[in-house]
Every structure is written in structure tokens, then in C-alpha cells.
Amino acid sequence: MKKTTFLIFVVIALVSGYIIGNHSDKILKKSSSPPYTYNFQVPRELSGESTAFSEIVKVVSPVVVNISTSKTVERDSSPFPDVFDDQLFDFMEPRHRPKRWKEQSLGSGVIVSPDGYILTNTHVVEKADEIQVTLYDQQNFKGKIIGTDAKTDIAVIKISVENLPAINWGDSEKISVGEFVLAFGNPYSLSNTVTMGIVSALGRANVGITDYENFIQTDAAINPGNSGGPLVNIKGEMIGVNTAIFSRTGGYQGIGFAVPSNMAKSVMTQLIKEGKVTRGWLGITIQNFTPELAREFGLGRSAGALVTEIMKGSPAEKAGLKRGDIITELNDREIKNVETLRNTIAQSAVGSKIKLTVIRDGRTLALTATITEFPQDLAQTVPGEREEQFSYEENALAGFSVMNLTQEISKQLGLSKDEKGVVIVKVEPYTAAEDAGLRKGDIIQEINKKTVRSINDFNEVAGKVKKGDTLLLYINRSGNKLYVTLKVYS
Numbered sequence: 001m002k003k004t005t006f007l008i009f010v011v012i013a014l015v016s017g018y019i020i021g022n023h024s025d026k027i028l029k030k031s032s033s034p035p036y037t038y039n040f041q042v043p044r045e046l047s048g049e050s051t052a053f054s055e056i057v058k059v060v061s062p063v064v065v066n067i068s069t070s071k072t073v074e075r076d077s078s079p080f081p082d083v084f085d086d087q088l089f090d091f092m093e094p095r096h097r098p099k100r101w102k103e104q105s106l107g108s109g110v111i112v113s114p115d116g117y118i119l120t121n122t123h124v125v126e127k128a129d130e131i132q133v134t135l136y137d138q139q140n141f142k143g144k145i146i147g148t149d150a151k152t153d154i155a156v157i158k159i160s161v162e163n164l165p166a167i168n169w170g171d172s173e174k175i176s177v178g179e180f181v182l183a184f185g186n187p188y189s190l191s192n193t194v195t196m197g198i199v200s201a202l203g204r205a206n207v208g209i210t211d212y213e214n215f216i217q218t219d220a221a222i223n224p225g226n227s228g229g230p231l232v233n234i235k236g237e238m239i240g241v242n243t244a245i246f247s248r249t250g251g252y253q254g255i256g257f258a259v260p261s262n263m264a265k266s267v268m269t270q271l272i273k274e275g276k277v278t279r280g281w282l283g284i285t286i287q288n289f290t291p292e293l294a295r296e297f298g299l300g301r302s303a304g305a306l307v308t309e310i311m312k313g314s315p316a317e318k319a320g321l322k323r324g325d326i327i328t329e330l331n332d333r334e335i336k337n338v339e340t341l342r343n344t345i346a347q348s349a350v351g352s353k354i355k356l357t358v359i360r361d362g363r364t365l366a367l368t369a370t371i372t373e374f375p376q377d378l379a380q381t382v383p384g385e386r387e388e389q390f391s392y393e394e395n396a397l398a399g400f401s402v403m404n405l406t407q408e409i410s411k412q413l414g415l416s417k418d419e420k421g422v423v424i425v426k427v428e429p430y431t432a433a434e435d436a437g438l439r440k441g442d443i444i445q446e447i448n449k450k451t452v453r454s455i456n457d458f459n460e461v462a463g464k465v466k467k468g469d470t471l472l473l474y475i476n477r478s479g480n481k482l483y484v485t486l487k488v489y490s
Helices: 002-022 024-029 052-063 087-092 261-274 291-296 315-319 338-346 407-412 432-436 455-462
Strands: 064-076 098-111 117-121 130-134 140-142 144-149 154-158 180-185 193-204 215-218 230-232 237-245 256-260 284-288 305-310 326-330 353-360 363-370 400-404 422-427 443-447 470-477 480-487
Touching: 052 064, 052 180, 052 193, 052 230, 064 117, 098 180, 098 237, 117 237, 117 261, 144 261, 154 261, 180 237, 215 237, 237 261, 256 261, 284 338, 284 480, 291 470, 291 480, 305 315, 305 338, 305 480, 315 363, 326 338, 400 455, 422 455, 432 480, 443 455
Parallel strands: none
Antiparallel strands: 064 098, 064 130, 098 117, 117 154, 130 140, 144 154, 180 193, 180 230, 193 215, 215 256, 230 237, 237 256, 284 305, 305 326, 326 353, 353 363, 400 422, 422 443, 443 470, 470 480
């Protein structure tokens, strides 16, 4: 009996081994839901036996071009010879004669239409005297700038040739973190280079590269010369335009940025049709709605954009927006931060109506605004930091001191003479005020939503502050309005 039982177990083990070894893919497909089993299946097109990536490269490579530019640079030669100059030529040339030389640079581009339109970066072609475009088959053509947009670093050039292959556009709104991507370009003059990586992050802003930032971050290797090349998904569609890298060495360190295809396409279309980019304008200044601000406004969530100023006669004023409103949705799309709202408004068509969802004093409101064109003469001048020493009264509150805002101080700070409030003249180091980001020259105009016009108003509020309180300050910083929270520790 024992022998028979043993033989049965052996047979079962052999049959089970055969099934698992030869039909594991089917078993995985029929497995129960996680967390009890590991139900991972590698897509067929990404398996080791597939040539999916090489097929993508074959399709995309012919639409990627090499862009080389040259420009003439001038400078006056110094009457005092530089030991590093060619002193023989300095001696032979008359002093003070302008020196001229050719400066060359290299970048990439992508063909977007069969009739020769090419998308690239503004910094690749700006101020160029000559632009040479080299196609995948090594044919050379002279490029002409159609338009540039420094605010997004997108440019369009054209070559005189027909029947070219063109890139397929992808929808950058549909990409996800973790997707495979390929970066094409000509790094370090190495033509027809492709690198692979994933989408590392979306919506990167405050990088300091352009005015309107909504970058796709990727770890696909991007190096000098890749600028203007396409970032494509595994369908061979362009989802971004390679623009910049974050590096402490000048070379690839695993962080690259690409302008999303939807933004690039919108800018490109306007440059081709109009020769310029027209942006929508709502007429507000905004800041991110942080958890600290959310607590002071009595809200549980911190997503959205906090309105800090409404410009007179603007679409925002006409729509009924008010300072202190929190914009949470635009056309039923969630507004997560300032960058989302700013970019969406900028890309809205002039004359179009937008629906805003705002929170005001704990209530949710629906407002409608009509977008107008961004005023060309609307430029904010931020004066440099002043070092003048003001005489002031000691009114210390959580590590800073203030004095009345006079017309003379307003003039020195580049503000309107009608501005009211108290000016911060001293911020003590290692205090709550410094931690909150307060600066010398900030104008406090409200504390806990109460207007502050003078030292008397300030002292009245300060006298009621207790240890552990959190203050909501509304300040004017060089003409920019924002809210700041300040925790009082003593």
C-alpha cells in the first residue's frame, strides 16, 4: 500500500512539473487575483525575442534631422594685450578694431510635415546667421526660421524640399509615469543616436528653463546635441521634444526634460500660421495652495491655486473672482497646482469661455470667464534688493521688525505711492520668520484677513497673538502679492 501511494505521488509530481514547465503562461493567465498570486506577464512586443524597439527606430530615424548653426560674434579688443591672445595678430591689427569670429553649435530637430517644416528648440537656432539641416540620408539643406517662442523654447524652421517622411504625433496627456520611451538626436555630434528609458515624472515645473514649464522627465540619456530631437513612445509617436538636462557635470546624469507634444504642437501651429504665439490671459496672480494655507483657510485639502491679486478690468474681475479664492477646477479638469492653471489658461484660445470652480469662504462656486489676449505691455519689473538702512520702531513679532510704509520707501521699493501697510526692515536669523520665507522689504498688508495699514494696526493684532498661534500674512513683495503662514513660537 505504501509503495502504491508513493508511486501515485511520483506520477502527480511529474505531471505537475510538465504542466508548469510547458504551460506556465496559461496558468498565470488563469491565476486568482492578487495578493495571493503574482500575475505578471511580459507583453509579447517587449519580450526578449521581439524586435519592437528596433522596428520603432527604423520608422522614426528618417524623420530626425541634424541641425548645425553658425553665428558671427563681435567684441572690441582690449588696448591691454591678453596673455592668452594671439599677440602676433593683435600687433598686426589696429587697436580697438572689433574682433569677429564664427561660433558654431549643434542640435537636433524632427520633421513634422512632408513639405519641410521642422520642429526644434529655440536655443538651437536663435540668433543664427546660417542654419544647415542634414537629413537621415546625409542630404544637406539650408534652413529658414519660421518662428521661435522663447517662453516654451520651441522653434519651427523650414527647408525647401517635398515628400519628406513626418513624425506621428502622440497625445502627451495620455502618457503615464513608468512608460518606456526612446530619445532620438545627435549628442556630441554623434548622428542618429537613440537611447531608451522610462517616463520618470510628469508636470515638472519651477526648473528655471522656460516661463511655461510642464516638462516630461525621463531617464533616457539626453546630452548636448539632443536638444530638439523627439521623445517617442513604444508606438513610435512623438510625445515630447527633448529640451534640457539636469546635470552638475554638463553630461547625462539620469535626468532629462522634454516639452510635452501637446504644448509643442499648439505653439508650432501658431508659429506656422501667425508667425507668433498668442496666449490667453485671465488677469490674476496666483500661488500654490499649501497644506499650511489650507489649515488657515479652514479647508481639508491643499490642491488648487490660491488667487492673490485681481487686475483691474481683467477677465477675472469681470467674472467675479476675488482675492483669496481657491481655484480647484477649470473646465471640469482638476487644478493641482499653479503650473497647471497657468499653462491651461495660456493655451486657451482668445475669446473662449472657461468654467472655473472656486472655493470662497468654505463655499463652492461656479464662475465663467472670457479669455483675452495676454497684454504685450504687461511686464512686471522686480527691483533689486535695497540695502538702505531705515530707522524703525522695535515691534518684534516672531523674529522680524516693521515700520510704517512711507511714500519714500514705496518709491525705493518700486511700488505705487498708494500702497498701504508696514514694511519688514529686519528678519532675525534662525527664527520662525526666516523659516517662513519672510524677507526685508516685504510689505505686510493683512494679518489673519484683517487689513494692516499702519504700525497701529499691526500692533493691535500683534498684541493678541499667543504662543502657538499661526498667522496668515498677506504680503506685497516687489509688486507680487502672496500669502505666507507664520507659526508663533514665543
